[in-house]
Amino acid sequence: MGRLQQLFRSKNNNVLNIYFTAGYPHLESTLQVMKALEENGADIIELGMPYSDPLADGPVIQESGSVALQNGMTIKVLFEQLRDMRRAASDEGSGITLPVILMGYLNPVLQYGFEKFCADASAVGIDGLILPDLPIREFETEFGPVMKKYGLDFVFLVTPETSVERIRKIDALSTGFIYAVSSSSTTGKDKNFSEVELYLQKLQHLKLNNPVLVGFGIKDKGTFISACKYANGAIIGSAYIKALTENPDVKMTTESFLKTILK
Amino acid sequence: MINRTIALARYKGTFEQPDIFGYYGTFGGAFIPEMLYPNVEELKSNYLNIIYEEGFQREFRALLKDYVGRPSPLYHAKRLSEKHGATLFLKREDLNHTGAHKINNTIGQLLLAKRLGKHRIIAETGAGQHGVATATVCALMNMKCVVYMGEKDIERQAPNVARMKMLGAEVIPATSGSKTLKDATNEAIRDWINNPVDTHYIIGSVVGPHPYPDMVARFQSIISEEMRWQLKEHTGNEMPTHVVACVGGGSNAAGAFYHYLEDFSVQLVAVEAAGCGVTSGRSAATTQLGKPGILHGSKSLVMQTADGQVVEPHSISAGLDYPGIGPLHAHLFATGRALFLSATDKEAIDAAFELTRLEGIIPALESAHAIAGLNKMKLTAKDTVIVCLSGRGDKDMAAYMAAMGNE
Ligand SMILES: Cc1ncc(COP(=O)(O)O)c(C=O)c1O
Numbered sequence: 001m002g003r004l005q006q007l008f009r010s011k012n013n014n015v016l017n018i019y020f021t022a023g024y025p026h027l028e029s030t031l032q033v034m035k036a037l038e039e040n041g042a043d044i045i046e047l048g049m050p051y052s053d054p055l056a057d058g059p060v061i062q063e064s065g066s067v068a069l070q071n072g073m074t075i076k077v078l079f080e081q082l083r084d085m086r087r088a089a090s091d092e093g094s095g096i097t098l099p100v101i102l103m104g105y106l107n108p109v110l111q112y113g114f115e116k117f118c119a120d121a122s123a124v125g126i127d128g129l130i131l132p133d134l135p136i137r138e139f140e141t142e143f144g145p146v147m148k149k150y151g152l153d154f155v156f157l158v159t160p161e162t163s164v165e166r167i168r169k170i171d172a173l174s175t176g177f178i179y180a181v182s183s184s185s186t187t188g189k190d191k192n193f194s195e196v197e198l199y200l201q202k203l204q205h206l207k208l209n210n211p212v213l214v215g216f217g218i219k220d221k222g223t224f225i226s227a228c229k230y231a232n233g234a235i236i237g238s239a240y241i242k243a244l245t246e247n248p249d250v251k252m253t254t255e256s257f258l259k260t261i262l263k
Numbered sequence: 264m265i266n267r268t269i270a271l272a273r274y275k276g277t278f279e280q281p282d283i284f285g286y287y288g289t290f291g292g293a294f295i296p297e298m299l300y301p302n303v304e305e306l307k308s309n310y311l312n313i314i315y316e317e318g319f320q321r322e323f324r325a326l327l328k329d330y331v332g333r334p335s336p337l338y339h340a341k342r343l344s345e346k347h348g349a350t351l352f353l354k355r356e357d358l359n360h361t362g363a364h365k366i367n368n369t370i371g372q373l374l375l376a377k378r379l380g381k382h383r384i385i386a387e388t389g390a391g392q393h394g395v396a397t398a399t400v401c402a403l404m405n406m407k408c409v410v411y412m413g414e415k416d417i418e419r420q421a422p423n424v425a426r427m428k429m430l431g432a433e434v435i436p437a438t439s440g441s442k443t444l445k446d447a448t449n450e451a452i453r454d455w456i457n458n459p460v461d462t463h464y465i466i467g468s469v470v471g472p473h474p475y476p477d478m479v480a481r482f483q484s485i486i487s488e489e490m491r492w493q494l495k496e497h498t499g500n501e502m503p504t505h506v507v508a509c510v511g512g513g514s515n516a517a518g519a520f521y522h523y524l525e526d527f528s529v530q531l532v533a534v535e536a537a538g539c540g541v542t543s544g545r546s547a548a549t550t551q552l553g554k555p556g557i558l559h560g561s562k563s564l565v566m567q568t569a570d571g572q573v574v575e576p577h578s579i580s581a582g583l584d585y586p587g588i589g590p591l592h593a594h595l596f597a598t599g600r601a602l603f604l605s606a607t608d609k610e611a612i613d614a615a616f617e618l619t620r621l622e623g624i625i626p627a628l629e630s631a632h633a634i635a636g637l638n639k640m641k642l643t644a645k646d647t648v649i650v651c652l653s654g655r656g657d658k659d660m661a662a663y664m665a666a667m668g669n670e
Contacts, residue, residue: 052440052572053558055452056296062439074570106294107557111571132296133557137284157297161459166300181298 003099003127004153004176007043008211008232015233016224016261017044017213018240019103021064022081023073024050025248030081031094033244036254038098041262044213045096046130046235049075049104056132060238064245075112079120086125096125101155101176103130114143118150128153128176139173155179157215160199167206177211180231200230221261236261278524278591278600285473285561287594293472295560298456302464303560305379307474313378314371314481326370327485330403331360333367335486337493337649342621343634349642352497353624353652354490356515363627363654364483364515365396369465371482373400376463383407383462387437387451389416389444389511390582390629391423392654393467398432408432411450413443416581423658441575444511444585448559468512469589472560476517476589483518490649491522498647505640507532508651509632510603511547511582513589515653520601530602533592534636536578537605547576548605549588550596558587564596579608579662580628582654606635612666614638615656627654628662 050065087093153176214227215235227234285291327333344351356364388394394410401408414436440446455464469476495501508516510533523529538546556565566586578584595601614635
């Protein structure tokens, strides 16, 4: 059983997934941030691979990606950084035990070589992938089988406009969890949360096979708790990155940020 | 009324049409996040039915005739012919209302958007020609219009920014990344993600997720539809030996090639912008410098680093300053169906002056690349060549004045 499956078996409520951009605020921040997230109560780490043209992301995440790229972050560098992430701290590793998923766009992954990417990701202990611009058809015909070969879960997105039929199909193809975009919007946009509640209720009634995590627009304790009423948990991205931008002290920022969400 | 060729296209792709998933060979598709799926799916399932509906065609054709001024002339350029030792014709898209081919597409897409019940139009623009063509048609049809334009392009294409504003459009600067066309396109796509219900996104070239490349090519195909009968009027034969067009994203080229794609006796020639030179590090010659990749929702050739980050291209011409190329053109390149040449900034400027002095026609900098391409072709007296003169040079007078200052 994978780490994601184990997590959801032991905890199916209030699951907190934190997104951050690899190589931000500094190239060497990646593991520091991961350790701080693990120590301060996050349940899943979603590691963003920076891209020059991140269509599904808003300005905060794009800016962090630009900085990370300027810092020299690449997929190759990232895998080198992550090489010992699963090894115990006593053994000079980082001792990361949380599920870790990589989020990014297809183009850099294709240039790296898709199979090599999956092999290397699996070797360093990555549990799953989110590639928002990978379509269902190409997933089924070309990419899905490669992920399966290397034991990687794949997380699809659904939106309030996704039809029930399509949600069922996505549920059948997903492993790990389903990422419910809380409205049809790029990351970091505020939306009226009561509309979101109706949509999440609808998802809840579908009784999907996969756990559902709500992403986009979750920024504080209030929005986190509302999302968790109807879903297994939520994903925070832009708000955490904003906090890191305001205070680049990773330990301090992560501790106080997670406290405001979880306490 | 769906004609036979469309039915065939649904069965399998040809040069003219992609397969049902939007692929031209290995290029195309719709690599979009789920947030865009409903918008793109709505278009995909409706566009063919709508545009081949009789009422649509009647309205589209009437506007092209009475508003745009079509058919655009096919002009026998005698002095240019003399210089090249061949028979040269210019397809005068520069004489269209708003000064370029772009309006063929914006009229088509706006009529489509109205039938889909949309109230708000967004567009990206590089040189500003597509933005002006969009703002123009929005004024005509009373639609709200928002145009995204790279901050850098806003500076170098000031007259077109003023025209868009006068036409009532809101021009929003794209300040991310390289601040040019690619980034304006990102911003427009983000706008569409955030406004999925009431907004239609008018892409300005044969790029983007399926069905955009096919849809835009169909609207622009009026160019070669006219070329066939016009050339026959001139010469008694509707087949030229060559059709030459510049390629940014590739919409004027797609339109000029379209009705010749399956006529293999016709050599199709695409001219890309080499900028300061293909190997100079400051170029926009995508087929020379690009690798297969994904940009703006389709798989095509993309200029990128070894790590798959999209690079900033360079061309003196804002309309060709794009690191990708439509999937149709990537397929024409990969199969050898079209010949791809390139022209540098300087060669384009020189060609613009040459055309101006020989024929009294000041071309757009983009179109000047197509004229410059002629110098790289070995033409003979037996050749009949049509060059797509995609636009006029008014917007580029600052660059031309600078060149005169240097003379
Ligand atoms: C006059 C003119 N020609 C050509 C282009 C390039 O676009 P495409 O390659 O889609 O024809 C532009 C774009 O702005 C243009 O304004």
